[in-house]
Amino acid sequence: MKYGSFSMTTTSKFLESVREHRESKKREKFSGVLEDYLKLIEEDRNIPALAHKRLYEKIIGEGVTVLDETDPRCNKLFNGETVKTYDYFSGQFFGMERPLEKVVRFLHSAAMKGEESRQVLLLLGPVGAGKSALVEHIKGALEQCDPIYALDGCPIREEPLHLIPRSLRDEFAETYGIKIEGDLCPVCRHRLLEEYGGDFTKFPITESSFSVRGRKGVGVVPPMDPNTQDTSLLIGSEDISKLDLYPEDDPRVLSLNGAFNVGNRGIVEFVEVFKNEIEFLHTMITATQEKSVPSPGKQAMIYFDGVILAHCNEAEWNKFKAEHTNEAILDRIVRVNVPYCLEVDQEVRIYEKLIGRSDFDSHIAPHTLRVAAMFSVLSRLKPSNKVDALTKMKIYNGEEIVEKGLIKKVDIKDLREEVEDEGMTGISTRFIMKAIDAALADSTKNMITPISIRESLIKQVKEQIVNPDERSRCLAFLQKVLHEEYLSILEKEITKAFVTAYEEQAESLFNNYLDHAEAYVNSTKVKDRVTNEEMEADEKFLSSIEEQIGIKGSAKNNFRADITSYMFAKLRRGEVIDWRSYGPLREAIESKLVASVRDISRIVTKSKSRDVKQQKKFNAMVQTLIDDYGYNEDSAEEVIKFASNNLWRDS
Ligand SMILES: Nc1ncnc2c1ncn2[C@@H]1O[C@H](COP(=O)(O)OP(=O)(O)OP(=O)(O)O)[C@@H](O)[C@H]1O
Numbered sequence: 001m002k003y004g005s006f007s008m009t010t011t012s013k014f015l016e017s018v019r020e021h022r023e024s025k026k027r028e029k030f031s032g033v034l035e036d037y038l039k040l041i042e043e044d045r046n047i048p049a050l051a052h053k054r055l056y057e058k059i060i061g062e063g064v065t066v067l068d069e070t071d072p073r074c075n076k077l078f079n080g081e082t083v084k085t086y087d088y089f090s091g092q093f094f095g096m097e098r099p100l101e102k103v104v105r106f107l108h109s110a111a112m113k114g115e116e117s118r119q120v121l122l123l124l125g126p127v128g129a130g131k132s133a134l135v136e137h138i139k140g141a142l143e144q145c146d147p148i149y150a151l152d153g154c155p156i157r158e159e160p161l162h163l164i165p166r167s168l169r170d171e172f173a174e175t176y177g178i179k180i181e182g183d184l185c186p187v188c189r190h191r192l193l194e195e196y197g198g199d200f201t202k203f204p205i206t207e208s209s210f211s212v213r214g215r216k217g218v219g220v221v222p223p224m225d226p227n228t229q230d231t232s233l234l235i236g237s238e239d240i241s242k243l244d245l246y247p248e249d250d251p252r253v254l255s256l257n258g259a260f261n262v263g264n265r266g267i268v269e270f271v272e273v274f275k276n277e278i279e280f281l282h283t284m285i286t287a288t289q290e291k292s293v294p295s296p297g298k299q300a301m302i303y304f305d306g307v308i309l310a311h312c313n314e315a316e317w318n319k320f321k322a323e324h325t326n327e328a329i330l331d332r333i334v335r336v337n338v339p340y341c342l343e344v345d346q347e348v349r350i351y352e353k354l355i356g357r358s359d360f361d362s363h364i365a366p367h368t369l370r371v372a373a374m375f376s377v378l379s380r381l382k383p384s385n386k387v388d389a390l391t392k393m394k395i396y397n398g399e400e401i402v403e404k405g406l407i408k409k410v411d412i413k414d415l416r417e418e419v420e421d422e423g424m425t426g427i428s429t430r431f432i433m434k435a436i437d438a439a440l441a442d443s444t445k446n447m448i449t450p451i452s453i454r455e456s457l458i459k460q461v462k463e464q465i466v467n468p469d470e471r472s473r474c475l476a477f478l479q480k481v482l483h484e485e486y487l488s489i490l491e492k493e494i495t496k497a498f499v500t501a502y503e504e505q506a507e508s509l510f511n512n513y514l515d516h517a518e519a520y521v522n523s524t525k526v527k528d529r530v531t532n533e534e535m536e537a538d539e540k541f542l543s544s545i546e547e548q549i550g551i552k553g554s555a556k557n558n559f560r561a562d563i564t565s566y567m568f569a570k571l572r573r574g575e576v577i578d579w580r581s582y583g584p585l586r587e588a589i590e591s592k593l594v595a596s597v598r599d600i601s602r603i604v605t606k607s608k609s610r611d612v613k614q615q616k617k618f619n620a621m622v623q624t625l626i627d628d629y630g631y632n633e634d635s636a637e638e639v640i641k642f643a644s645n646n647l648w649r650d651s
């Protein structure tokens with residue numbers, strides 16, 4: 001963590017913010033009676049909105065973006081179906097578009113008072129998939145909502161419109177277009193009679209906000225040990241010290257501080273909900289079904305308006321689901337699966353987010369987080385009959401797969417349909433973060449590299465994964481699949497650093513290839529770009545590129561024809577083409593360049609055998625790695641050493 005240098009201006013600037021903050025808090029709080037409140041409602045009919053609606057509108061209000069065919073992720077990953085993303089969650093949650101869409105859809109239906117307004121939203125997913133983080137973020141939305149109005153002194157901060165007697169509610173609905181739900185809580189009813197002589201126009205009304213830490217509008221129910229489970233946690237209790245002062249059925253003895261009381265008008269969260277005994281959860285049923293919760297003691301039921309969010313993992317869910325006596329609860333649950341992220345690019349962003357939050361300031365060599373992300377995604381994928389694990393991982397990440405000179409046509413939809421419930425098992429984000437910490441602790445140079453993270457992951461898998469099949473599957477990914485994959489990434493990178501003006505060379509190979517392929521296909525001549533001289537298509541040159549990706553014999557003709565028409569079609573559509581435009585050709589050009597420096601790479605990276613000229617070339621390459629690719633001296637040294645030990649072996 002770096003701190004700015006302190007000066008008087010820094011401090012006085014901050015003090016200015018402190019003053020502004022205090023000013024903003026000074027704003028006069030509303031205080032009035034029914035008449036004043038009705039005037040407010042006249043201006044804004046949304047003021048008495050119920051909890052689901054308030055939350056929904058807050059989230060939607062931050063902005064909605066629709067990913068359509070113009071977005072590459074939409075095309076490749078969502079089969080071209082449109083996907084809505086919500087700005088309130090963006091930058092915080094990655095690769096989670098589908099679950100988020102379902103959560104917001106739930107809130108939407110509930111806001112419209114559909115059946116969902118009487119249901120529990122259950123987030124179901126494996127450990128570390130972001131369920132708690134998601135619930136926290138949703139609770140955070142409440143804190144940003146406009147203040148609510150409530151009966152002054154009401155322990156459950158109830159809606160002031162509850163004052164309006166039943167007999168006037170039809171007229172109220174006609175006048176304001178608002179249907180009043182719910183009746184006064186026992187405490188306010190008692191006060192209305194005792195303190196205001198039953199005159200509901202005199203009952204004071206105040207303004208109040210939401211606060212997670214202040215337990216205002218947010219009630220949390222942690223999983224309870226069966227022995228200490230006590231419904232008072234949910235619905236409050238009778239205050240024994242007051243039992244001497246008042247008769248037993250006097251509402252003044254009530255302490256309405258249970259989760260459903262606190263979370264009234266906001267959110268009640270059940271953490272690991274099915275760890276609780278079923279009896280304990282019955283309050284949840286009444287809260288959803290009847291929109292009211294029992295009151296402690298002998299009082300009437302208390303109206304409840306709130307969003308009930310629960311989360312748990314799959315094992316607990318399956319156990320709970322199997323019990324047929326639990327049907328009543330099951331029927332009142334809307335389940336949203338929150339699987340692990342299965343997109344490598346997005347998984348990397350999760351790690352970046354988590355690292356960004358810590359005081360972490362070590363060097364992270366290029367591809368380090370990607371290697372970790374590839375590992376976690378591989379571990380989460382279910383095997384496919386159509387492709388190998390690595391290919392599936394790449395397709396899920398929207399990458400093009402080139403095989404035998406062709407773009408492999410595998411529909412992501414087919415792969416998804418092949419399996420059920422993918423992403424509900426595998427390596428968790430926490431496992432990866434621990435491996436990153438361990439790699440760092442082992443490092444003497446305050447850095448992590450793809451090499452050290454892989455070692456750390458291997459160690460952690462051996463230590464922590466007990467299931468032998470799972471352990472060997474994970475080790476195979478780390479020791480074989482990712483070892484090779486990383487080497488091929490590294491070889492390309494070092495080649496790029498070696499070849500001066502890599503991009504230009506690639507581009508020039510591309511242009512030459514196109515010129516010659518076109519001439520070959522059309523049986524015309526090639527015009528030299530500089531001298532304008534005409535010449536025959538150079539078949540030897542064409543083949544030297546095609547061979548890089550295993551295209552031989554008559555396949556060459558097809559390849560040349562395909563590329564020519566592909567590029568021509570692109571140009572006709574006014575698109576720009578370059579050497580990266582067509583996957584197979586890009587790969588061929590890359591390998592051609594890699595091959596062109598393979599010998600020199602081998603010699604030069606072996607430190608003992610460098611002559612002066614080679615040393616110069618080596619230094620330039622290292623400098624490029626540092627200046628252009630984000631390595632530092634130590635990490636460049638480490639990856640080069642790794643490359644020279646594992647690539648370009650003297651055969
Ligand atoms: N898809 C994701 N996008 C962004 N962050 C994520 C994602 N998945 C996990 N995380 C992060 O990983 C961390 C662990 O997630 P969290 O604690 O919310 O998991 P959980 O599902 O509640 O797990 P558990 O079942 O163990 O309680 C959090 O900091 C969260 O922000």
Ligand SMILES: [Mg+2]
Nearest residue numbers: 128131132133
């Ligand atoms: Mg959690």
